[in-house]
Amino acid sequence: MPLFAALLLLLAPWQPPVDPEATAAPDLVEITALDPTIRLDIRYATPRNFLGRPVYSEARAFLQRPAAEALVRAHRRLKTEGYGIVVFDAYRPWSVTRLFWEATPDDKKHFVADPSKGSRHNRGCAVDVSLYDLRTGRLVQMPSEYDEMTPRAYPDYRGGPRRARRLRDLLRRAMEAEGFDVYEYEWWHFDYRGWRRYPVLDLPFSALP
Numbered sequence: 001m002p003l004f005a006a007l008l009l010l011l012a013p014w015q016p017p018v019d020p021e022a023t024a025a026p027d028l029v030e031i032t033a034l035d036p037t038i039r040l041d042i043r044y045a046t047p048r049n050f051l052g053r054p055v056y057s058e059a060r061a062f063l064q065r066p067a068a069e070a071l072v073r074a075h076r077r078l079k080t081e082g083y084g085i086v087v088f089d090a091y092r093p094w095s096v097t098r099l100f101w102e103a104t105p106d107d108k109k110h111f112v113a114d115p116s117k118g119s120r121h122n123r124g125c126a127v128d129v130s131l132y133d134l135r136t137g138r139l140v141q142m143p144s145e146y147d148e149m150t151p152r153a154y155p156d157y158r159g160g161p162r163r164a165r166r167l168r169d170l171l172r173r174a175m176e177a178e179g180f181d182v183y184e185y186e187w188w189h190f191d192y193r194g195w196r197r198y199p200v201l202d203l204p205f206s207a208l209p
């Protein structure tokens, strides 16, 4: 490893940050236990992610209970339109956020969370989602790929096929109606309002029920 990279690693924080406002007790629940018709496509358990290698040993998805219940409600709301929710990522251990930060070039860092602050994924209150068609079972086309680090990923991007923008906006409305806010640079990323009450966690999936 070059000396400069080694120094950067030394400077990066080794411990998850402690937020004094995060006073709620963690209650991470497995999303598919609440509704098995929510689909999983956990990209970080596969090489199909921006790192090109798996970083999770298990393809599972957890959220804090109120966020998981809200996601189930959004999923059921979308059923009336002929779509279901597919989850790419939900709770993410803090050490994985740190790994993403180190692997991302400076000009793309607004697409990843700063480990010194922690991510809302680390609090179990953020979820990366898209839609699948209930008739065909296939993922729909959105204006960008998941984790694509370009302006096509912005939720207000106005290019690309009209149908893709319509489905992106349909997903956003269903999520907003259930208490989530979209991230300004990623159409797929939603934060559950109330995330601040939950601490940054670094529990591996294998430690969860």
Ligand SMILES: [Zn+2]
Pocket: 121, 126, 127, 128, 188, 189, 190
């Ligand atoms: Zn995300």
